[in-house]
Every structure is written in C-alpha cells, then in structure tokens.
Amino acid sequence: MFPKNRKPPHKEPLNGATFAKSKNVDLINPDVQAYAEKFSSPEDELLHEIAEYTLHHHADPQMLSGHLQGKFLEMMSCMVRPRRILEIGTFTGYSALCLAKGLEPDGQLHTIELRENDAALAQGYFNRSALRHKIIQHTGSAKEVIPTLNETWDLVFIDADKVSYIEYFELVFPKLRQNGFILADNIFFHGEVLANPAKGKNAKAIQAFNEMILERKDIDKMMVTLRDGLYLIRKL
Numbered sequence: 001m002f003p004k005n006r007k008p009p010h011k012e013p014l015n016g017a018t019f020a021k022s023k024n025v026d027l028i029n030p031d032v033q034a035y036a037e038k039f040s041s042p043e044d045e046l047l048h049e050i051a052e053y054t055l056h057h058h059a060d061p062q063m064l065s066g067h068l069q070g071k072f073l074e075m076m077s078c079m080v081r082p083r084r085i086l087e088i089g090t091f092t093g094y095s096a097l098c099l100a101k102g103l104e105p106d107g108q109l110h111t112i113e114l115r116e117n118d119a120a121l122a123q124g125y126f127n128r129s130a131l132r133h134k135i136i137q138h139t140g141s142a143k144e145v146i147p148t149l150n151e152t153w154d155l156v157f158i159d160a161d162k163v164s165y166i167e168y169f170e171l172v173f174p175k176l177r178q179n180g181f182i183l184a185d186n187i188f189f190h191g192e193v194l195a196n197p198a199k200g201k202n203a204k205a206i207q208a209f210n211e212m213i214l215e216r217k218d219i220d221k222m223m224v225t226l227r228d229g230l231y232l233i234r235k236l
C-alpha cells in the first residue's frame with residue numbers, strides 16, 4: 001500500500017500528453033488535450049497525487065481516467081446528484097473520488113476492484129478524502145459482488161474488463177432507476193473498434209457491446225468523444 005505521507009518522485013509535468021506518451025492513448029491530439037486541460041479547473045491535490053503516483057509507479061498508468069475525464073465524471077455526477085453510484089473497476093481510486101463529489105449528502109458510492117493491491121492502494125487514498133464515509137470499496141470479481149448489492153442505482157460507471165461489458169450491463173440495468181445513467185469507458189478501444197472485423201478479444205467485445213447498446217430501444221444513448229470514448233446511456 002502507498003505510504004500515507006510519501007510524496008511521489010516528480011519526473012516530468014503530468015498532463016494528457018504525458019499519458020498519451022506513456023501508453024498508447026492517442027486518439028485525441030495531445031496538444032488539444034493539453035489545451036483543454038489548461039482551460040478546465042485543475043485537479044485537487046489528492047487527485048493530482050493519485051495521478052502522479054499511478055503514472056510513475058503503476059505498471060498500467062493508462063488505465064487511469066485522468067484530469068479531463070475525471071472532471072467530466074465529476075460534472076456528470078454533480079448534474080445527476082445521485083444517491084447511489086456503482087463503479088465497476090476501481091483501479092487506484094481516481095474516478096471513484098471524482099464521481100463521489102456529486103453525491104447527495106446521504107449518498108454512497110460502491111466501487112469494485114478485483115486486484116487486492118489496487119483495492120488497498122485506492123482505499124488508502126479514500127481514507128484521506130473528506131468523502132471517505134461515502135465510499136464503499138469491494139474487493140473481488142464484479143460478477144460476484146454486483147448481485148450482492150441490494151441498491152437502486154442512479155449512476156453506474158463500467159470500467160473493468162472489456163470482455164464482460166455486456167454482462168455488467170445486463171446485471172446492473174434492472175437495478176438502474178428510470179432516467180438513471182450508465183457511463184461505459186473505452187468504447188473506441190484505442191480506435192480498434194473501427195476495424196471490421198476487429199482484431200483481438202477486447203476490441204471485439206467492445207464492438208459487440210456498442211452494437212448491443214445501439215439496438216436497444218429502452219435506452220437513450222450517445223457516444224462522447226472524450227479520451228478513449230465514453231458511452232453515455234440513460235434508461236427510458
């Protein structure tokens with residue numbers, strides 16, 4: 001677990017372009033990304049620390065939502081004012097903290113992470129946040145945890161293993177309130193969904209998820225061309 005007061009080493013300025021360079025997240029022009037970040041409210045101190053630590057110490061830093069997407073999640077949450085949020089895929093806790101900012105005073109965010117190390121790292125950050133009492137971390141497989149949660153969701157963020165997106169949707173949709181929202185991340189899968197047929201099981205799975213969402217008549221939907229793409233879905 002990340003020690004409480006340890007400052008991560010500062011190697012280079014952290015922005016969208018740095019993330020784009022660190023791994024292959026290059027759908028958006030890095031200069032446009034940096035410009036958009038400059039003209040958006042900055043990350044708070046804790047989020048910035050999580051982002052820096054993740055970039056410099058985690059093997060998969062590209063998984064982090066990051067500044068702009070995090071701000072988008074926060075804004076969405078502030079618009080919805082949810083009482084119950086479900087996040088599938090905690091990673092280092094960045095997006096959970098962003099989403100939790102819009103919770104109603106009696107609201108709760110449940111977040112699920114398979115990997116114990118990441119769950120522990122995220123919990124360490126949650127413990128340092130003023131929102132800690134509103135965040136409930138579950139460690140384990142989302143397919144096992146979701147059915148144990150007896151809640152009605154106002155907002156769901158799907159951001160775990162791509163091959164399970166359809167299953168996650170089917171598990172949460174019956175428990176999503178009418179006019180509730182689902183956000184699903186990485187729906188362009190680094191642009192690989194544009195190939196027909198797509199190569200690789202993840203790109204194929206995301207293609208199938210996108211097709212399924214398009215066909216459903218009981219939801220309103222739009223693709224948000226932010227970072228690696230977000231499907232924004234509203235239950236009718």
Ligand SMILES: C[S@@+](CC[C@H](N)C(=O)[O-])C[C@H]1O[C@@H](n2cnc3c(N)ncnc32)[C@H](O)[C@@H]1O
Pocket residue numbers: 063064065066088089090091092093094095096112113114115118140141142143159160161
């Ligand atoms: C893209 S990362 C999440 C990023 C995070 N939401 C953020 O924006 O900072 C995906 C996470 O899902 C977790 N994951 C993968 N399969 C899972 C499963 N079956 N159940 C729960 N979590 C899973 C991974 O370990 C990883 O930490």
